[in-house]
Structures are given as structure tokens and as C-alpha cells.
Amino acid sequence: MKLGFSPEEELFRAECADWLNAQMAGEFRDIKGISTLTEKAERRKEWEQHLGAHGWGCIGWPKEWGGRGATLAEQVIFAEEYARAGVPGRVNHIGIELAGPTILTFGTEDQKKRFLPDIAAGNTIFCQGFSEPGAGSDLASVRTKGRLENGSWVVNGQKIWTSLAHISDWIFVVTRTEEGSKGPKGLTFLMMPIDQPGIEIRPIKQINGDAEFNETFFTDATCPEDSLIGAVGDGWRIAMGLLAFERGVSTLGQQMAFRNELDAIILDAKANGAASDSLVRQRLAKAEIGLRLMRYGALRMLSNTDHSKVDGAALTYKIQWATWRRNLGELAMDVLGQAGEVTDNADYEWTMLPNLFLYSRADTIYGGTNQIQRNLIAERGLGMPREPRGDV
Amino acid sequence: MEFVFTEEQAMIGETARAFFAESATSEHTRKAMAGDGIDRALWRSFCGELGLGGVALPETYGGAGLGMVEFALVAEAAGAQIAAIPLAGSIAMAAHAIAAGGSESQKAEILPRLISGDVIGACAGTQMLTVDANTISGQVDFVAHGAAADLFVLGDTEGAWIVRRDAPGVTVTALTTMDQTRPFARVTLDRATAEPLPKGQQALQTARECGWVCLAAEALGGAQAALDKTVAYARERIQFGRPIGSFQAYKHRLADMVIEIEQARSAVFWAACAVDEGSDEAALALHAAKSFCADTFFMCASNMIQLHGGIGFTWEHDAHLYFKRARSIQTMLGNGNYHREQVAKMILGEAA
Numbered sequence: 001m002k003l004g005f006s007p008e009e010e011l012f013r014a015e016c017a018d019w020l021n022a023q024m025a026g027e028f029r030d031i032k033g034i035s036t037l038t039e040k041a042e043r044r045k046e047w048e049q050h051l052g053a054h055g056w057g058c059i060g061w062p063k064e065w066g067g068r069g070a071t072l073a074e075q076v077i078f079a080e081e082y083a084r085a086g087v088p089g090r091v092n093h094i095g096i097e098l099a100g101p102t103i104l105t106f107g108t109e110d111q112k113k114r115f116l117p118d119i120a121a122g123n124t125i126f127c128q129g130f131s132e133p134g135a136g137s138d139l140a141s142v143r144t145k146g147r148l149e150n151g152s153w154v155v156n157g158q159k160i161w162t163s164l165a166h167i168s169d170w171i172f173v174v175t176r177t178e179e180g181s182k183g184p185k186g187l188t189f190l191m192m193p194i195d196q197p198g199i200e201i202r203p204i205k206q207i208n209g210d211a212e213f214n215e216t217f218f219t220d221a222t223c224p225e226d227s228l229i230g231a232v233g234d235g236w237r238i239a240m241g242l243l244a245f246e247r248g249v250s251t252l253g254q255q256m257a258f259r260n261e262l263d264a265i266i267l268d269a270k271a272n273g274a275a276s277d278s279l280v281r282q283r284l285a286k287a288e289i290g291l292r293l294m295r296y297g298a299l300r301m302l303s304n305t306d307h308s309k310v311d312g313a314a315l316t317y318k319i320q321w322a323t324w325r326r327n328l329g330e331l332a333m334d335v336l337g338q339a340g341e342v343t344d345n346a347d348y349e350w351t352m353l354p355n356l357f358l359y360s361r362a363d364t365i366y367g368g369t370n371q372i373q374r375n376l377i378a379e380r381g382l383g384m385p386r387e388p389r390g391d392v
Numbered sequence: 393m394e395f396v397f398t399e400e401q402a403m404i405g406e407t408a409r410a411f412f413a414e415s416a417t418s419e420h421t422r423k424a425m426a427g428d429g430i431d432r433a434l435w436r437s438f439c440g441e442l443g444l445g446g447v448a449l450p451e452t453y454g455g456a457g458l459g460m461v462e463f464a465l466v467a468e469a470a471g472a473q474i475a476a477i478p479l480a481g482s483i484a485m486a487a488h489a490i491a492a493g494g495s496e497s498q499k500a501e502i503l504p505r506l507i508s509g510d511v512i513g514a515c516a517g518t519q520m521l522t523v524d525a526n527t528i529s530g531q532v533d534f535v536a537h538g539a540a541a542d543l544f545v546l547g548d549t550e551g552a553w554i555v556r557r558d559a560p561g562v563t564v565t566a567l568t569t570m571d572q573t574r575p576f577a578r579v580t581l582d583r584a585t586a587e588p589l590p591k592g593q594q595a596l597q598t599a600r601e602c603g604w605v606c607l608a609a610e611a612l613g614g615a616q617a618a619l620d621k622t623v624a625y626a627r628e629r630i631q632f633g634r635p636i637g638s639f640q641a642y643k644h645r646l647a648d649m650v651i652e653i654e655q656a657r658s659a660v661f662w663a664a665c666a667v668d669e670g671s672d673e674a675a676l677a678l679h680a681a682k683s684f685c686a687d688t689f690f691m692c693a694s695n696m697i698q699l700h701g702g703i704g705f706t707w708e709h710d711a712h713l714y715f716k717r718a719r720s721i722q723t724m725l726g727n728g729n730y731h732r733e734q735v736a737k738m739i740l741g742e743a744a
Contacts, residue, residue: 001401001461002394003665009393073393266739275740278733285732288739289659289680296658299395316654319647377650378643382623385638 003299005073013077020085023050034088035257035352036359038212041167044091048122057120058096060249065104065112066120072302075249083256091164093250095119095126099172099191101245106229106238115170115191127194129159129173129216130239137372139174140184140236144218146175151225153190155198155218161366165201165214168194172242173218174235187235192223208358209348246367247314251298251321255291258325261356262287265332268353274335283331290324315381319373322363329357395661397461404447404462408469411442416473418710424476425572428540430512431476438477439509445483446507448602449491453503459668460602464609464660471610472617474713476573478512478537480724484606485599486513486545493552493595498587502543502554514541515599516579521548527561527583528553536724538577539566545589545599546579552592559585571720573713600725601678605664607721608681611689612656614721618689618696618714619649625700636699645695652688659684676738683731689718 005013024032028050031043051057052066060075061067070078090096100119103111118124135142144157155175165171171192178186192199198221203211230238266284269275275284297320301313332353333340340354350358364370378384397405415434424431439445446455448463456462463484470479487506490498505511514535521530532546541564544555555562561584569575589595623646626637636642663681666674693714697704704711722728737743 001397001661001665002669003662004669004671005393076393270740281736281740282729282732284739285735288676288735289684289732290655292662292676292680293655293658293684296395296662297654299393300658300661303393303395305396312650312654313658316651320651320655371644374644374647375640377647378637381650382637382643382646384623384626384643384646385635387640 003296005077009073009077012074013081016078016081017085019054019056020081020087024085024087031088033086035260036210036212036355037089037091037093037164038210039088041091041164044088045122045125045167047088048090048092048125050122052121052123057122058100061100061104061116061120065116072249076252076299076302079249079253080256083253083260086260089253089257090250091167092119092122092125094128094163094168095124095170097248097250098128098242098245099126099170101248102172102229102238102242105241108226110226111229124170125164125168127162127165127168127171129162129171131161132158133160137369139239140187141182142174142176142187144173144175146173146177146188146190148177148225152222153192153225153227155190155192155221155223157218159216159218160213161204162201162214162216163212165194165216166203170194171199171216172229174239177232177235184236186233187239188232189229189235189238190223191227191229192221196221198222206359207361208350208355210355210359247298247301247317249302251317252295252302254321255295255298258291258294258321258328261325261328261332261352262291264352265328265335268332269335272335272337272339274337280331280335283334287324287328287331290320290327294321294324310381312381315377316373318368319364319370319377322360323370325356325363326360329353329360333357395665397465401462401465404444404458405465405469407442408444408466409472411438411444412469412473412475416470416475416477418713421474421476421573421713428566429476429537429569429573429575430478430540434475435477435509435512439507445509446487446503449483449487449503449507453491453499454507455503460605460664461661461668463602464605464664467606467609468613468616468660471613471717474573474614474617474710474717478514478540480574480603480606480610481514481536481538481541482506482512484602485515486543488602489515489545489547489552489595489599490554490589492598493589493591493593494554495590498554498589511542512537512540513543513545514538514577515545515603517547517596517600519548521546521550521553521581523550523586524583526585526587528555528586529561529581529583531581532579534567534576535564535579536574536576538579539564539575541577544579545595546581546586547592547596547599550592552589552595553586554589555579555581555584555586561585569720571716573717574720601667601674603725604678604682605660605667607724608656608663608685609660611685611718611721612653612660614714614717615649615653615656615685615689615692618692618711619646619653621710622646622649622696622699629701642699645699649692649695652691656681656685656688676735679731679734682726683728683735686718686722687728689714690722693718 059068059070146155177188200217202215204213449455451457516535518532521528561582563580565578567576659681663677666677696711
């Protein structure tokens with residue numbers, strides 16, 4: 001067990017920090033410090049390409065696919081320095097963290113050649129078409145239909161909560177390709193280009209006034225026959241494999257963004273006197289402790305190479321960070337007081353902390369609600385009997 | 393950077409778990425509870441045959457020369473069985489205090505005997521002791537396993553001293569204590585002969601730090617055991633024609649225990665490793681680990697009683713041993729509010 005970094009790794013940290021800080025002070029200073037995924041989206045796509053051009057797009061990927069073959073420690077360092085430098089989140093995070101690893105694991109050689117270098121270069125932005133109006137927590141009940149016709153897949157139906165669909169180039173879609181099938185059987189995982197007449201995207205305005213999520217409608221949308229990952233009917237296995245990638249090294253970058261949020265609250269608490277309230281001090285300390293434990297939980301999960309057993313740290317990670325961040329939003333508002341409830345903007349646009357308060361209500365819902373997470377922990381982690389399925 | 397146990401560490405953990413599961417039975421623990429809170433046979437074989445008493449103490453004095461990570465693995469295993477042994481007082485605190493702040497002759501005389509289990513130590517700090525020549529006077533309350541101790545390491549803000557149980561002027565009063573596996577005693581000193589430790593404050597600081605690691609690790613082991621026993625009960629207990637573990641209200645409480653325990657595990661080994669590596673995060677990590685793990689244990693032990701229903705409230709069932717140990721750990725060596733206040737000072741930049 002070793003928590004420190006080697007001198008070589010510290011050199012790498014300096015290299016990352018120097019390069020990132022230089023970009024944020026230079027050509028890309030206009031995007032520094034942005035805390036939402038939607039603001040200045042076009043510039044953010046240019047940033048993805050800039051990262052790719054300098055070899056920082058997907059450093060953990062193998063070299064042959066546009067990565068650097070970076071070690072775990074190096075990936076940890078890059079993720080931490082990325083957020084520390086105030087660089088905004090990756091608008092292609094679905095491509096980098098989900099689509100890419102899925103193609104790398106389950107795709108054909110041809111698919112790897114077609115997609116991976118372009119994702120690493122920041123040229124192909126992906127979004128995810130899983131949830132539907134009737135398939136939220138119960139993902140396996142998707143109804144969007146896919147059928148093979150004259151050498152093409154033809155897709156009809158609707159997806160919802162498609163994050164960043166409006167700026168994406170490709171969408172991966174779980175479709176029901178076996179007529180009359182139910183549940184996880186008869187599903188196929190397709191990758192479709194978004195820019196086509198059969199796909200329509202409508203933004204969903206959220207409680208914070210922003211619109212990161214969308215409804216995506218498919219009306220005879222098409223993609224070539226070889227656009228599927230895995231085999232026909234293999235979609236559930238691929239989708240579940242993909243979700244396992246969600247807990248990659250990027251979680252550490254996300255944590256550094258949380259670090260920035262907590263630091264902002266600490267600064268405000270010192271400035272407005274809230275920091276002299278012993279209850280606020282206790283909550284700040286709890287938030288700090290929770291954040292540290294998240295980091296070491298993630299390092300434990302990432303260091304673990306024995307995948308033969310259920311990894312408790314991995315299984316509890318989602319509910320842990322989501323709940324922590326939702327609590328942080330509430331703490332932010334208690335620290336800010338009524339100043340947190342007004343904005344200087346004429347539009348309904350919020351600065352980082354009030355926005356955190358509003359946005360974090362989604363954290364405990366998307367990607368598996370806290371209630372679903374508890375079911376998973378009890379059933380997969382502890383072997384408790386599974387929830388019965390209804391017939392309706 | 394690699395946050396996994398080495399093979400040697402994993403083996404120490406496995407050995408300790410197997411040892412306590414086999415030897416620290418409820419029956420033996422309950423016999424110790426009726427006495428001075430120490431299962432002598434268990435302590436003898438732990439120190440003697442197993443040889444893990446000095447796991448993190450120098451080899452020169454009979455220890456294994458390993459670190460806090462290895463010690464935490466042992467304490468976790470002891471905590472899982474609520475073993476009635478003076479691991480915190482005699483080893484984590486007294487022995488480590490002497491190792492850190494004692495003179496060469498104090499170390500050479502006392503450490504081998506603490507490590508072998510032939511001598512039992514206890515350690516506590518207090519507000520103010522009165523020093524007069526080579527004697528000290530005053531009262532030290534809540535000395536864990538104090539009634540069983542052969543020697544004490546006692547300190548205040550001025551210094552730390554070794555006091556022998558049989559020295560003139562030493563009165564030890566056993567206190568009937570809620571957690572009978574680690575009962576307290578009051579030590580009253582009336583011009584009692586005392587040997588100062590040359591580096592008293594360093595000794596006390598080390599005793600606190602090792603004590604925090606010990607309690608946090610015990611709490612982790614206890615919390616996991618409380619969960620494991622409750623999970624087993626959830627499978628076998630049938631109500632309304634189904635195992636009670638199939639009810640979502642029940643499952644979700646189990647899941648909440650897992651979520652806290654996983655964080656507690658990160659906390660213990662982060663803190664232990666930070667101490668071993670001399671990291672500048674060590675102080676923060678120790679405060680985090682002590683407060684978080686104690687709360688986790690209490691949450692799990694109280695769930696253990698609730699989720700067992702009536703049987704969990706009986707003296708016969710072991711749930712109360714976990715519950716009482718958890719409550720004791722919460723207050724010992726600084727309660728949660730104290731530790732979190734230290735963290736608050738650090739993050740607000742107020743640290744002294």
C-alpha cells in the first residue's frame with residue numbers, strides 16, 4: 001500500500017499543470033472556470049480538438065488508438081491537474097468514458113479504426129440513448145424499435161435525458177430489434193450519426209433554467225448494417241458493460257471539480273461570517289472528510305485489479321458522490337443565505353453555488369437513482385433476494 | 393500510488409481475522425466481561441503464539457517493525473470480534489508512547505514485556521498533574537483497562553510519566569462501565585513515584601495517533617461484523633412467508649451500512665498509510681478516520697439491534713456488545729465534534 005507519488009510522477013504532474021495552465025492563460029482563457037456542460041459549447045468542442053492535437057485527449061488509451069498508454073497514477077494526476085487548472089468539464093465525456101471503452105472492449109477492428117482515433121482527436125462527440133419515457137430506472141423495458149431493411153438499420157421511437165445530444169455527432173442507442181421480445185432479451189446496441197432527417201432533438205428546460213438534457217425522436221432514422229456493437233440481440237450485455245466503465249479515472253477529475261465547489265463555499269463562509277457558526281463548521285468538516293474519502297475510495301477502486309469479487313468501493317461509489325454533492329448544494333445555500341436566492345443576471349442564470357444547489361438534485365437521479373443504487377448494493381453486494389417484477 | 397494491500401499485508405490481515413474468529417468467542421468474551429475486561433488466554437496467545445502484539449513496534453524490542461497499516465489490519469480483526477484485550481491501551485497507546493518518547497533504558501526494560509503480554513499497560517491524558525520531585529499527584533479518570541494494568545503512561549500538557557501500579561500513592565478504582573470489554577478505571581495519584589519520559593509530548597502525541605488508528609480500525613471491523621451478522625439474520629428469519637431481507641425497507645438500511653463501511657475502510661487505511669509515509673495529510677486523515685469510523689460503527693451497531701428485532705435487545709445476543717463498544721469508541725480520545733472541529737480549523741486556515 002502506497003499513497004504517495006514517485007518523483008517521476010511528480011514531474012509528470014508539473015508537466016500537466018504547466019501545459020494546462022498555459023492554455024487557460026492563453027488561447028482558451030475564455031472558457032476557464034466554466035462549471036456547466038452547456039456554456040460556450042462550440043468553443044468547448046474546439047478545446048476537445050486542441051487536447052487531441054497535443055496528445056492529451058485520452059491519455060489512458062493505447063497508443064495505437066490515439067492515447068498515450070498512461071499508467072493509472074498518470075491518469076489520476078492528469079485528471080486532478082485538469083480540474084485544478086480551472087479547465088471546464090469535457091463535453092465529449094460520453095465519448096471518452098463510455099463510447100470509447102465500449103468500442104475498445106466489444107467493437108470490431110474496423111469499428112475501432114473508424115471511431116477511436118476520432119474520439120481521441122476530439123472530432124467525434126458522442127451522446128447516450130438509453131432512457132425512454134417508459135424506461136427510466138427499468139432500463140430493460142425500452143421500446144424504441146430497430147429493424148434491418150435493405151442493408152440498413154431503421155430506428156423508430158423516442159429517447160429522453162440525452163445529455164448534450166444537441167452538440168453531439170453520434171448517439172449510441174439501445175433498440176428492441178426482436179419483435180415481441182421483453183426485458184433484456186432482443187435488444188441491440190447501435191451507433192447512429194445524429195445529423196440526419198430521421199433524428200429530431202428537443203431540449204428539456206431544467207429546474208436551473210439550463211438545458212443540458214434533451215428528448216431525441218427517431219422517425220425512420222437509419223444507420224448502416226455494421227453499426228451495431230456486439231451481435232444482434234446482445235444489446236443488454238453491451239449496455240451493462242458500458243455502464244461499468246462509468247466508474248473510471250474520470251471520477252477523480254469530477255472530484256476535483258467538487259473540490260473547487262467546496263473551496264468556493266469555504267471562501268464564502270469566511271467572507272460572510274458563516275464560518276464562525278459551529279454548526280456550519282461541523283458541516284464544512286463533514287463535507288471535507290466526505291470528499292477525501294471519495295478520493296481514497298476511488299483510488300481503492302481503481303487500484304483493485306481483482307475483479308473476481310464484487311468490489312464494495314465500486315458498488316457504492318455512485319450513491320456516495322451523488323449524496324455528498326446534493327448535501328453540498330444545501331450547505332452552499334445555508335452559507336450564502338438569501339444572497340444565494342437572487343442572481344445579478346436578468347435571465348434565470350445562476351452562479352456556481354446556487355446552480356450547484358439546483359443541479360445536484362439530478363445527481364441522485366440520473367445514472368441510477370439512490371433508491372436503485374440501494375437495491376443494487378443489497379442484491380449484488382450482499383446477496384439479498386431481488387425485487388419482484390410486476391406484470392403491468 | 394497503489395491503494396491495495398501488499399501480499400504480506402493481506403496475509404497479516406487474513407491471519408489476524410482467522411485468529412480472532414477462532415479464539416475470541418462470545419463465550420470467552422462474556423467471561424472476561426464478568427471480570428476485569430481482559431480475556432487473559434486470548435491476550436497471551438495473541439502476544440505469544442501469534443506474536444502480533446508488537447506488529448508496529450521496533451524489532452530491537454521484540455516487535456515486528458512494521459507500520460500502522462499492518463497494525464490497523466490487526467485492530468480491525470480484533471474489533472470484528474469485540475475481543476476483550478488491551479490492544480488500544482497497552483499496545484497502541486502505552487507501548488507506542490514509550491517507543492516514541494521514552495529513554496533507551498525505559499524502552500529496553502518495558503517494551504519487550506508489553507509486546508510479550510507479560511505486562512499490561514494503560515495510558516491516558518488529563519488536564520493537570522502536580523509534579524513534586526520525582527512524584528506526581530492528581531486524578532486521571534476513564535483509564536481504559538486501567539484496573540488490569542501493571543503500569544500507566546499518564547500525561548498532561550507539561551509532560552508524561554510512567555507510573556507503576558504497585559508504587560506507593562497509587563490507587564486504582566475499577567468503574568462499572570457500559571462497555572464491559574474495555575472498562576474504565578480511575579487512577580488517583582498521591583505523591584506517587586513517577587519516571588518522566590524524556591520526550592513527553594511526543595510520547596503523548598504518538599499515543600493519541602496510534603490510539604486513533606486503533607479505534608478507527610476496531611470500529612471498521614465492528615461495523616463490518618455488525619453488517620455481516622445482520623445479513624445472515626436477514627436470510628434466515630422468515631416473516632410474512634418470506635425472508636425479511638427481501639423487504640426493500642430492510643435492504644435499504646443494509647445498503648446504507650455498506651455505503652458507510654466502504655468509506656470507513658478508505659478512511660482507516662488512508663490514515664494509517666499517511667502516518668506511515670509521514671504525509672502532510674496525516675493529521676487531517678487521523679481526525680477524519682477517528683470521527684467517521686466511530687459514527688459508522690455506531691450507525692451499524694444500532695441498525696444491528698433494530699434489524700434483529702426483539703432478539704437484538706436481549707443480553708443473550710451479541711448485538712449489545714457491538715452497540716456498547718461503538719458508543720465507547722465514539723467518545724474515547726475525542727468525540728466526533730472535536731475531531732471535525734480540528735478539520736474545520738485546517739480547511740478554514742485557522743490551524744495553530
